[in-house]
Amino acid sequence: MSTSTEDFFNELGDQYDQVIRRCVPQYAEMLESMMDYLPPKLLTRIARDQASVPALKILELGSGSGNLSSIILDRFPESKLTVVDSSEKLIAVVKSRFGKRIHHYQKTLFQDLDFKDNSFDLIISSISIHHLNDDEKLQLFKNSRQWLTPNSPLAFCDQFRGETDAIYQKHLKNWKTSSFELGSNEAEWEAWMEHQEAHDFHSTIRTHFDLLEKAGFQSIDCTRRYLLWTTMIAM
Ligand SMILES: C[S@@+](CC[C@H](N)C(=O)[O-])C[C@H]1O[C@@H](n2cnc3c(N)ncnc32)[C@H](O)[C@@H]1O
Numbered sequence: 001m002s003t004s005t006e007d008f009f010n011e012l013g014d015q016y017d018q019v020i021r022r023c024v025p026q027y028a029e030m031l032e033s034m035m036d037y038l039p040p041k042l043l044t045r046i047a048r049d050q051a052s053v054p055a056l057k058i059l060e061l062g063s064g065s066g067n068l069s070s071i072i073l074d075r076f077p078e079s080k081l082t083v084v085d086s087s088e089k090l091i092a093v094v095k096s097r098f099g100k101r102i103h104h105y106q107k108t109l110f111q112d113l114d115f116k117d118n119s120f121d122l123i124i125s126s127i128s129i130h131h132l133n134d135d136e137k138l139q140l141f142k143n144s145r146q147w148l149t150p151n152s153p154l155a156f157c158d159q160f161r162g163e164t165d166a167i168y169q170k171h172l173k174n175w176k177t178s179s180f181e182l183g184s185n186e187a188e189w190e191a192w193m194e195h196q197e198a199h200d201f202h203s204t205i206r207t208h209f210d211l212l213e214k215a216g217f218q219s220i221d222c223t224r225r226y227l228l229w230t231t232m233i234a235m
Pocket of ligand 1 (some may be wrong): 064
């Protein structure tokens with residue numbers, strides 16, 4: 001990743017939250033819905049007597065301003081959550097929101113992350129992995145498989161390409177209409193598209209299935225799709 005992606009999110013800083021809600025239609029619904037598809041064993045584990053069950057260890061990749069972190073902490077209040085992001089400004093926003101409720105904050109590129117095998121019971125991410133090209137995605141998926149305890153899930157939602165260019169272009173057109181309905185405008189849209197052109201790597205659902213399979217994941221499924229935004233889970 002060039003430093004410009006970091007600059008882009010650092011510059012958004014305090015504005016990030018309002019911008020993302022205007023520029024990602026059905027943002028809140030998408031984040032909530034991802035949690036609904038997590039395996040019941042994770043939820044039953046927190047429902048049992050906490051004293052006898054070790055805390056769930058969760059890794060969030062690309063925390064932004066902490067909107068997914070907030071949902072994770074609501075669902076898994078006793079978990080040990082590690083959040084990773086390359087933007088110092090956004091890590092600071094998350095720290096000011098959650099303080100010690102988050103176990104560990106890490107300002108690192110996904111490409112440079114290094115955890116011990118079996119470190120996490122869940123790896124989760126929203127709208128962040130598309131900043132990696134396909135080779136980098138594959139490496140991150142391979143690493144994630146090593147970092148996860150056996151049979152634990154990787155769950156993420158992100159921006160995906162359409163299988164045909166016509167479908168992709170239609171998604172982009174409908175996305176613009178939805179964003180304007182949510183209060184965005186031509187200048188904001190242009191800035192977003194400029195960032196997308198330079199730094200985003202939208203791949204198809206098929207490519208994501210292939211990469212996850214190559215990385216050794218099984219039981220891969222797509223649990224939600226709205227325009228570009230697709231949610232996947234893999235064990
Ligand atoms: C579009 S935001 C999504 C944030 C948040 N998950 C949400 O749903 O609002 C993408 C986030 O990923 C971070 N990011 C982008 N590329 C990254 C990379 N290569 N390594 C680490 N973080 C990255 C950005 O700083 C930004 O906070």
